Amino acid sequence: MVQERSVIQDIETRPMRERVGISIKKEGFTPGYSVQEVIDEIKAMEDAGIQEVWVPQVGGIDTMTIFTAAALQTKRIRFNLGIVPIYTRHPLVLAQQVVAFDGIAPGRLRLGIGSSNQGLMGMYGIQIEKPLTYLKEFMGILRPVLETGQVDFEGKYLHAHYHWLDNRIVNVPLMISALGEKAFETAGEIADAALPWLAPVSYLHDTALPAIRKGAESRQRQAPPIIASVLVALSEDKPAVQREAFKQLVIYLDVPYFPRLFEAAGLPLGPNNEGMERLLNALVVQGSAAEVEQQLRQILSSELREINITHVPVVDEKKELAQLERIISNL
Incomplete structure (x- = not known):
């Protein structure tokens, strides 16, 4: 597939600073954090030399709408939406949003999708069933609609028969969330990139990379990249870093996927979060500016081609974020 090869080669040939983005999560988790503040933060990141931004689809605000507004107020920064829960909207609806965005900011969007978790889907009254099967069917509709302008699909869970009246075609890379081996294998089969979250870099090297290659080989395609997600703290105060990083992690401890991931990575959590310090040491890039830069360069020089940073x-x-932006723009 020509598009798949171009997406992978594009990532491989970019300078390091163009393979690092910063995640903005406040939109979904901080009460009173306005849409305009998210847009202003995206604009400020572009001004600081950041090449791409990541925003998840969480909470009650539609991220694609925020991206559309931000695209009209920026010139070059790339937008990564990761992830849109696939159970909350039909792939044709999502495709319509993507086509509209691409008409406003061509080539500046990458779309991440995934099954999310039962806790979040409960607010929609949705019961998750066979998530990888559902994901494959979702992609079986979304990709051909975007790449060819038409689709005829009959699956167990999803159905679609649709043709764009103006035969509009867009080239938007499609990424899927992945934590376990089977999910990475699925990414190798059907996606343009895999999006892990809270997965230690060692786990990505030892487990995820072989799995994504296996999936790609089964479809005789080039293995797509894994975009490492890392927490970054610009501080040499280790106890303070641990304390603040735990605040980022704690909301995920009751989601079954993550304790299983940590155990598979050889970093299990025991009673009363025993083992948390070791886990956080594996998840957080921390230290002085020079130490953080060295660690980011080390990751980007490995087979993990791209990084999604959560500050x-x-x-x-404010001061630490500005320092982080300088480090990234100088890579």
């Missing part, structure tokens, strides 16, 4: 503020969020 962990320790003392002065």
